[in-house]
Amino acid sequence: MISTLTLLLFPAGFAFPEWAYKPESSPGSRQIQLWHFILELLRKQEYNDVIAWQGDYGEFVIKDPDEVARLWGARKCKPQMNYDKLSRALRYYYNKRILHKTKGKRFTYKFNFNKLVLVNYPFIDMGSGRGVPQSAPPVPTGGTHFRFPPSTPSEVLSSSEELRSPGVFSTVARRMARGSVSDCSDGTSTNSELEEAAGADERAVGPDRAFRGLLAPRLPHESMFRFYAGHPNPAGLARPAPRVHPEPLSPFPVSPLPGPGGLLGPTLSPALSMTPNPHLAYTPSPSLSSPMMSSHFSFNPEDMKHYLQAHTQSVYNYHLSPRAFLHYPNIVVPQPHRPTPEKPATHHLHGPPMPLSLSQQPGAGEDGHPSPFKFKLQPPPLGRKQREAGSSLAASSSSNHSSSFTGSGPIAGSALGGAPPKIKVEPVSDLSEEDVEVTDISEEDELNQNSEDEEGDMFPHLARSRHHHLYNGSSSSPSAPPPPHINPEDDPDDDEEVFKTPATPPPGSGSSLAFPLIGLKTEPGQAGPVSPGGTRCIPLKLRFKRRWSEDQRMEADGERDEAEDKKVRAEGEEQEDGKRDGEEDNGGGRGVILGLMLPPAPTQRRASSELQRATAQLSLENTGC
DNA sequence: ACCGGAAGCC
DNA sequence: GGCTTCCGGT
Numbered sequence: 226m227i228s229t230l231t232l233l234l235f236p237a238g239f240a241f242p243e244w245a246y247k248p249e250s251s252p253g254s255r256q257i258q259l260w261h262f263i264l265e266l267l268r269k270q271e272y273n274d275v276i277a278w279q280g281d282y283g284e285f286v287i288k289d290p291d292e293v294a295r296l297w298g299a300r301k302c303k304p305q306m307n308y309d310k311l312s313r314a315l316r317y318y319y320n321k322r323i324l325h326k327t328k329g330k331r332f333t334y335k336f337n338f339n340k341l342v343l344v345n346y347p348f349i350d351m352g353s354g355r356g357v358p359q360s361a362p363p364v365p366t367g368g369t370h371f372r373f374p375p376s377t378p379s380e381v382l383s384s385s386e387e388l389r390s391p392g393v394f395s396t397v398a399r400r401m402a403r404g405s406v407s408d409c410s411d412g413t414s415t416n417s418e419l420e421e422a423a424g425a426d427e428r429a430v431g432p433d434r435a436f437r438g439l440l441a442p443r444l445p446h447e448s449m450f451r452f453y454a455g456h457p458n459p460a461g462l463a464r465p466a467p468r469v470h471p472e473p474l475s476p477f478p479v480s481p482l483p484g485p486g487g488l489l490g491p492t493l494s495p496a497l498s499m500t501p502n503p504h505l506a507y508t509p510s511p512s513l514s515s516p517m518m519s520s521h522f523s524f525n526p527e528d529m530k531h532y533l534q535a536h537t538q539s540v541y542n543y544h545l546s547p548r549a550f551l552h553y554p555n556i557v558v559p560q561p562h563r564p565t566p567e568k569p570a571t572h573h574l575h576g577p578p579m580p581l582s583l584s585q586q587p588g589a590g591e592d593g594h595p596s597p598f599k600f601k602l603q604p605p606p607l608g609r610k611q612r613e614a615g616s617s618l619a620a621s622s623s624s625n626h627s628s629s630f631t632g633s634g635p636i637a638g639s640a641l642g643g644a645p646p647k648i649k650v651e652p653v654s655d656l657s658e659e660d661v662e663v664t665d666i667s668e669e670d671e672l673n674q675n676s677e678d679e680e681g682d683m684f685p686h687l688a689r690s691r692h693h694h695l696y697n698g699s700s701s702s703p704s705a706p707p708p709p710h711i712n713p714e715d716d717p718d719d720d721e722e723v724f725k726t727p728a729t730p731p732p733g734s735g736s737s738l739a740f741p742l743i744g745l746k747t748e749p750g751q752a753g754p755v756s757p758g759g760t761r762c763i764p765l766k767l768r769f770k771r772r773w774s775e776d777q778r779m780e781a782d783g784e785r786d787e788a789e790d791k792k793v794r795a796e797g798e799e800q801e802d803g804k805r806d807g808e809e810d811n812g813g814g815r816g817v818i819l820g821l822m823l824p825p826a827p828t829q830r831r832a833s834s835e836l837q838r839a840t841a842q843l844s845l846e847n848t849g850c
Numbered sequence: 851a852c853c854g855g856a857a858g859c860c
Numbered sequence: 861g862g863c864t865t866c867c868g869g870t
Contacts, residue, residue: 314863
């Protein structure tokens with residue numbers, strides 16, 4: 226199976242896009258983007274008096290708005306820049322879900338790292354230990370949000386932006402594979418380090434890279450990365466570790482989330498080169514160092530059990546969606562103890578009857594091109610006016626903005642039975658939907674946006690209608706090291722954190738379990754296969770959702786909304802959405818797999834670190850102007 | 851302060 | 861696409 230997996234994983238060979246390393250070349254823009262810049266400032270101590278991390282993970286406060294504006298203006302050669310304009314730009318990020326305002330706190334904003342990462346750096350290799358930079362945005366609890374690629378090619382194409390289209394990735398990948406990473410870096414940019422590292426990695430581990438790339442989005446966990454790491458290059462590794470030390474200011478927790486992901490990592494990697502290296506040494510958390518970390522991981526029941534258990538624990542710890550639970554046939558994982566009494570122990574990961582085999586996935590790797598991942602920012606919500614107006618446009622059809630979410634819980638409510646405007650039906654049908662899902666995804670994003678939840682993140686689809694929403698209770702998770710200040714409420718909402726797991730693993734999870742990636746690939750036609758078996762989970766899911774919803778509400782109640790509420794609007798979900806929703810929930814077929822793996826946070830972190838690195842080199846001010 | 855529409859620039 | 865600029869509104 227591994228081989229199969231491998232193939233799937235490395236179909237085309239994804240690589241990290243060049244732009245990932247260069248802020249300047251960030252997608253969509255030639256120049257440095259504001260958020261990169263902010264991150265850059267954040268990571269530099271010298272600007273601590275100007276802007277600094279504060280409060281929750283990802284939350285930062287602009288201590289000196291004028292100065293920040295000045296710096297930004299300098300960087301962009303916009304002397305006329307001022308905080309008013311800068312803040313407008315920041316607000317512009319709200320729609321993109323990259324940032325949101327921390328209500329009630331002056332000049333305080335919060336990154337939604339997940340989104341950033343996913344969106345912009347889906348394939349980044351967070352690799353290694355480059356270490357979470359101090360400035361790394363915190364992504365404590367969170368899960369990552371990811372979206373699945375559209376199932377159909379057409380969809381893919383249609384997708385608005387597929388960011389860097391697959392083609393791009395593949396191209397890059399190839400390049401990288403060759404070790405020509407340097408391309409990216411012409412001297413201009415930043416990164417020598419990154420590039421070098423990347424290059425090294427690639428050379429050393431050709432496929433791995435690809436692998437990583439793929440995984441990254443879904444498998445956030447650091448451990449995962451680590452394992453694949455195997456990166457020969459020391460440089461990257463070395464640095465990070467040291468840096469990791471917690472900064473007072475930095476929101477980042479020192480330690481990465483312990484998570485299941487780590488466990489998986491090994492799993493995945495076996496095939497890959499797992500050479501022990503410093504990386505491995507750098508284990509995020511003790512927990513990771515489980516046996517699983519050991520060089521070899523087998524899918525045998527015991528191991529799986531172990532893994533699952535760990536995963537389950539993590540799910541609980543992170544308040545992940547039930548969907549996150551891995552399913553492994555025949556193995557029942559004992560439930561972790563959860564603080565919360567309520568949580569039902571019920572879920573055992575039962576395997577759905579039909580295990581998916583990787584093979585099922587249709588084109589998975591085969592198509593020559595990599596699966597189309599389309600990670601994109603969500604479309605901005607419709608303008609309020611429009612919405613209000615009832616702009617029909619919304620495209621969607623019917624979208625009415627349904628109500629949105631009342632305070633309590635948007636989606637959750639719906640799930641619970643609240644009347645959700647949109648969703649309503651839970652389609653039990655589920656799986657099949659995937660395609661739909663995918664499809665939807667592309668477009669849906671726009672529609673969905675709603676943010677219902679706290680998150681509002683990027684993957685509305687997932688989140689939205691469906692039940693999904695689970696955000697991690699940020700505060701709670703024990704494992705995650707709390708930031709200095711944790712506010713109970715704060716984060717919960719934060720969307721960022723929300724972890725939407727894609728889907729539960731489909732049935733056959735055993736195998737699937739392992740690879741999210743696979744799922745990706747699958748998309749294309751996969752619906753068929755999945756459907757058969759997979760779906761049955763639904764009921765459980767629903768149940769879980771409810772549970773979660775309840776829990777979430779209880780725990781989080783507050784905030785989530787924050788930003789998102791407003792946006793909710795978009796929702797107009799279409800009927801289809803509803804369907805999809807169901808699906809998604811399910812774990813939608815393919816996605817499912819992914820879900821398993823992902824431990825959210827890490828990824829983000831890594832991504833962030835990468836970003837930081839990338840940005841690090843930029844000069845804050847641009848003299849050139 | 852903060853929000854977000856609209857128009858415009860690159 | 862990603863702001864920048866301007867601006868009316870809360």
